[in-house]
Amino acid sequence: MRTRRIAVPLIAAAVLLTGCSIANPTSSEVSLQYGNGSFDSRNFVECENDLDFSDVNDDHYYYPAGQRDFTFGDGDGIDSSPLTSTTQDAQEVKVTGTVKFTLNTDCAEFTDPTGKKWPGGKLQMFHELIAYKYDAAPTEGGKQMKPGWTSLLRNYVGAALDRATDNEALKYPWQKLYTDAAAKAQWERDVLAQLPSVLKTLTLGVDLITVNSVLLQKPSIQPALVQGLTDKQAAELRSQAADVDKQAAANFPGGIAGYQAYQQQQAVNEAIKSGKVQVLPVPQGSPIIVSPGK
Template identity: 30%
Template sequence: MNTRKNSGASGRGKRILMRGFLMAVGAVVVFGFMLSGCSRVSTEPDEVVLHYAGGTFEAKKFERCINPSSGATLLGPGDTAYSYPYGQRTFDFSGSKDAESDPISVVSKDNVEMKVAGSATFTLNTDCKVLRQFHEKIGLKYNAYYEGETSEGWDRMLNFYFKQPLDRAMDAASQEFEWKKLYNDPAAKQQWEERVGELARQFIKETSGGDYFCNPNYAGTGPCGDVVLTIQKPEPPESLVNALAAEQAAKAENAAQAQRNAKIRTELESIRDLAKVLGPQGALLWQAIQSGKVEVIPVPQDGSITIAPQGRNRNSRE
C-alpha cells in the first residue's frame, strides 16, 4: 500500500517538473522571439531621433527623443525611429550641382523678369516637444525624416516651406523697385534685401505654422530666432545688361566730347582776347610762336644777325 502511494506521488512530481520545464522553455522561446524583433539605435553628433513605441497589435505612441551622440538604445518589437538633422542646414537656390533649387525668378516694378540666387541657412527646432509637432504635422506628410544618408522627402519639404515663401517675398519686394535700381544701385539693393528678409521670415513662419525653422545658432533653448538669408544681386536678361553697357558707354563718350568742346571754346576765347590786344595778325603770330612754328632770334647789340636754315650749323655765316 505504501509503495503504491509513493509511486503515485513520484509520478505527479515528475509531471509538475515537466510542466515547469516546458513553461521555462516556452518563456525562453518567447523572450528570444521578442529579442529577435528588437533593434538598437545610436545617434550621430548631427542627428536627433524620435522614438515611437507600438507594434503590429497596438497603436503607435510617442515614446521619447534620443539626443545627438547617444549610445545604443534598445527599441522594442515594432517600434519606429525617425531621424532628423541636428545643427545648421541650408536651402541652396543657386542652381549649382548640389543645390536644392534653381535661382528664383522675380519681376521688377517696371516688369522686367530677373533671376536671384542665394541660400537660406537655418537650424531645425529640435526641442523635443516642437520636433514632435513638426514630425507629426509636416515630417510624416513629406517623409522628411532621414532614411540612410539622404532624404528625398526632406528636399521636397524644403522646396515647399522655403522656396515658395522666398518666391513670394522676393516678388513682393521686387515690385517696389525698378530693375536698374536693383542691378546698379547699392543703396536700393540694400533696401530690397532688408525687405526680402522681413517678408521671407514672415511667410516661412506662416507657411509652416510654427517656429520650426530657427536661427543657425539656435541651441534648443530660448527664442528660436530668424532664418538667415544670403541673396545675390538680381540678374536681368543679358540683352538688357548689354543695352545698359552701351548706354553707359554713350554717356561716357558724350561727357568726353563735352570736355573737348569746352576746351575748344576756351581756346577760341583766348584767341579773341589776343586779337583785341595784338590785332588779328599779331594774334596769329603769337599763336605761331607758342606752337613752335616761328622761332624768335635775339638781335645782338652790333646789329649783326646770323640765320641758319633748319638742319644746318648756325655758326656758318653767309
C-alpha cells in the same frame, strides 16, 4: 510590459534574449521614436538625443539639430532652380542665393493654434504634419537626409522665399537692384525680415523652421536690359568726352579752329605710326604728301 531603456551592463543579454531596436543619433541629430511592436498601436514614444534601446519593431526618424543651407540657383548640388521676381517697373529678374536655417528640434510638449497637443513638441509636429509625408528623414543615425528632404525644402523654405522676394522686389526698379549696391543690400535685409512670418503661414503659425540669414546674389536681368544699359553707359561716356573736347577747345591757343587743326595733325601722326598711310619724299619746303599704305 516592454522595457524602453536597458542598463548598459545588460545590453548584450537583452539583445540576445529579446531583440531590440537601437536609437543612436549623432551629436548633430535628434531622433523621434515611434512604437510599432506586436502589442503596440502606432504612437509617438519620445525624443532622443543619445543612445537608446527599444522594442525591436519600433521606428526611429532622424532630423538635423544644427544649421543647414537651402541653396537656389544654377548648377549641380543646388536645392532649387533660380527664383524669379517682378520689379517695380514690371521687369522680371532671376534671383539666386542661399538661406541658412535651423529646424526647430524643441521636444517640449506644447499645444498648437488648433488646440492639438504635441507631447514630442514642435519636432513631432514637424514630423507628422510635414516631413513624414515627404519621406524626408532617414531611419538610421548618421545618414544623409532622404531625397524627400529636398522636395520639402523647396515647398516650404523655397515657396516662402519666393513670396518674400516678390513682395520686396516690387519696391524697387530693376536698375536699382542691378546697379545700386545699397539698394540691393536693403532688399536682402527686407527679405530676411519678412521671410519668417511668410514661412509660418505654411506651418499653422508655428515656428517649425527658424531662418538665420539670407544671402541674395546680384539679380540676373533680361539680355535686352543688359544691352540697353550698355548703350546708355556708352552714350554717357561719349557725352562726357564731348564735354571734355569743348572745354579743351575753348582754352586752346587759336580757339576752336586751332584745336581742330591740332586734332587733324594728331590723327595724321597716329595714322603714320600705325602704317595706315605712307609718307612720300618731296622737295624741301613743299607740303607733306601722304598716301594710303599698302
